Amino acid sequence: MEPTWNNDAILHSHSTSDPVMSFRGTPLVLDELDFFAHKIKESEDDLDHHQSVELNNVDTSLDLLTKNNSAGNRSTEEDATLETMDDKNEFVALVTELHQMNAENQRLRELVDQVNNNYNALRMQVIKLKQKQHNHGNNRVIGEKEDMVPRSFLDIGVAEKDESSQQSSEEKLRDQSKSIVELMDQCKGHGKDIAVLEDKLDSGKESSTKARMEGRQAGQEFSNKVPKLDQASETISMIKKARVSVRARSDSSMIADGCQWRKYGQKMAKGNPCPRAYYRCTMSSGCPVRKQVQRCAEDRSVLMTTYEGQHNHPLPPTAQAMASTTSAAASMLLSGSMPSSDGLINQSILETQNMPTLSASAPFPTITLDLTQNAPNSSNSNSHTLLTPLLPHNFISAPKIFGQALTLCDQTKLAGLHDSHSNSQDATSLFANTLNAATAAITADPNFTAALVAAITSVMGSPRSSTNATNNSSGDEHCNNN
DNA sequence: CGCATTTGACCCGCGC
DNA sequence: GCGCGGGTCAAATGCG
Numbered sequence: 001m002e003p004t005w006n007n008d009a010i011l012h013s014h015s016t017s018d019p020v021m022s023f024r025g026t027p028l029v030l031d032e033l034d035f036f037a038h039k040i041k042e043s044e045d046d047l048d049h050h051q052s053v054e055l056n057n058v059d060t061s062l063d064l065l066t067k068n069n070s071a072g073n074r075s076t077e078e079d080a081t082l083e084t085m086d087d088k089n090e091f092v093a094l095v096t097e098l099h100q101m102n103a104e105n106q107r108l109r110e111l112v113d114q115v116n117n118n119y120n121a122l123r124m125q126v127i128k129l130k131q132k133q134h135n136h137g138n139n140r141v142i143g144e145k146e147d148m149v150p151r152s153f154l155d156i157g158v159a160e161k162d163e164s165s166q167q168s169s170e171e172k173l174r175d176q177s178k179s180i181v182e183l184m185d186q187c188k189g190h191g192k193d194i195a196v197l198e199d200k201l202d203s204g205k206e207s208s209t210k211a212r213m214e215g216r217q218a219g220q221e222f223s224n225k226v227p228k229l230d231q232a233s234e235t236i237s238m239i240k241k242a243r244v245s246v247r248a249r250s251d252s253s254m255i256a257d258g259c260q261w262r263k264y265g266q267k268m269a270k271g272n273p274c275p276r277a278y279y280r281c282t283m284s285s286g287c288p289v290r291k292q293v294q295r296c297a298e299d300r301s302v303l304m305t306t307y308e309g310q311h312n313h314p315l316p317p318t319a320q321a322m323a324s325t326t327s328a329a330a331s332m333l334l335s336g337s338m339p340s341s342d343g344l345i346n347q348s349i350l351e352t353q354n355m356p357t358l359s360a361s362a363p364f365p366t367i368t369l370d371l372t373q374n375a376p377n378s379s380n381s382n383s384h385t386l387l388t389p390l391l392p393h394n395f396i397s398a399p400k401i402f403g404q405a406l407t408l409c410d411q412t413k414l415a416g417l418h419d420s421h422s423n424s425q426d427a428t429s430l431f432a433n434t435l436n437a438a439t440a441a442i443t444a445d446p447n448f449t450a451a452l453v454a455a456i457t458s459v460m461g462s463p464r465s466s467t468n469a470t471n472n473s474s475g476d477e478h479c480n481n482n
Numbered sequence: 483c484g485c486a487t488t489t490g491a492c493c494c495g496c497g498c
Numbered sequence: 499g500c501g502c503g504g505g506t507c508a509a510a511t512g513c514g
Contacts, residue, residue, distance in 0.1 A: 262485095262486070262487085263486075263487060263488085264487090264505095264506070264507080264508095265488090265489085265505070265506060265507080266487090266488070266489075267503090267504070267505070267506095269503085269504075270502085270503065270504090276504090276505095278505070278506075290505095292505090
């Protein structure tokens with residue numbers, strides 16, 4: 001189904017023309033949450049519709065069974081009649097349970113509707129705030145651009161003191177999105193329960209051929225849904241194994257990500273004269289998160305940082321940004337492995353963009369966030385002002401484009417690609433498919449956009465803001481410059 | 483002296 | 499089975 005995008009000029013003002021608003025992120029959040037909420041509602045309606053259909057089928061089966069059972073009572077074979085009676089009782093119990101599940105589904109749907117209503121109300125508040133800010137802030141645009149100094153994670157969230165109310169609304173929006181995700185999880189569990197019911201129906205004694213066929217037909221449609229739900233669970237578990245690699249130009253030994261790290265090893269990697277440093281998170285004992293830092297062999301100014309694992313402790317807001325990024329990016333990555341009709345996108349875009357992909361030998365799926373190619377003034381701390389406004393747009397198109405590797409590589413190329421796609425119907429369809437792919441990622445983590453922006457900002461930030469990180473030798477200072 | 487870093491040793495998986 | 503390479507461990511070392 002085609003996604004419904006809000007054509008509100010305000011919401012879309014960020015896309016290319018208003019870097020300030022784009023940088024602030026709110027319209028992006030609105031856009032993506034709009035689409036996100038739409039998809040959630042769509043899925044919920046779909047599930048509800050199917051369950052009603054299936055329930056009707058089961059009811060029909062029950063009627064048939066009752067009729068057959070009545071015929072059986074008139075039979076002279078008493079054993080067969082008793083067996084049929086048992087079957088009927090079991091079947092009635094299952095149908096009753098199915099009715100209960102349907103009622104539960106209705107309840108969940110009402111919750112989703114409620115969340116959507118709250119979301120819409122908050123969205124309107126944010127739009128009003130943005131309008132107000134836009135009207136009063138036109139004279140400040142230049143000044144704000146000048147304010148676009150690199151922000152580390154430490155800066156995120158405190159740099160917009162004059163927009164505290166807007167930020168509060170954003171937080172509310174994200175909370176609402178989290179609620180939706182939680183509801184989706186409930187629905188997922190709900191679907192599994194339905195699958196159990198279907199198994200019971202399927203494995204029960206044969207009572208009536210017709211009733212069995214009807215019931216199985218009903219159950220079959222459930223079982224067709226179940227693999228998708230199970231696949232989502234598998235995706236979640238795989239996310240923990242996925243890695244996110246960030247390529248960024250930096251003179252410092254490490255990028256500032258808000259976490260505390262302790263170096264536990266250093267190795268010379270094959271094919272790279274620069275050593276690879278290994279760090280583990282020390283914000284909590286037993287935190288499994290680790291990262292590797294290594295300079296790129298081809299370009300020593302590029303710092304490769306690879307994150308692995310998920311934190312098992314509360315994170316400061318600044319670190320939360322990167323954590324959300326890695327988590328959601330992993331979700332995005334794994335959503336790309338799900339069967340869909342996007343193969344054409346993968347192929348065509350990879351061909352036209354010549355994007356780097358991972359080697360198949362990678363132990364874990366890895367996403368690469370390449371922030372180096374659109375930083376013409378890498379030594380200039382303001383270089384991200386060009387990069388950032390385009391990011392969320394490309395983020396939305398990114399998930400399935402790269403299959404096993406998400407690469408935010410050349411922002412201008414991607415933006416151009418998007419534009420060219422919009423010129424043809426086929427391309428529009430492809431883009432729509434890509435948006436569908438992005439839904440999975442957004443579902444996994446609705447904070448992704450803001451987190452990504454924060455991450456990029458952090459990566460591009462000045463080294464002096466890396467107060468929390470161990471600013472020691474990450475190996476690059478021992479790098480062989482030959 | 484306590485903590486973080488360094489660095490060689492060790493472990494493990496993979497390919498041949 | 500062996501070698502290689504990536505990743506981790508832990509004793510030694512350095513630093514504040």
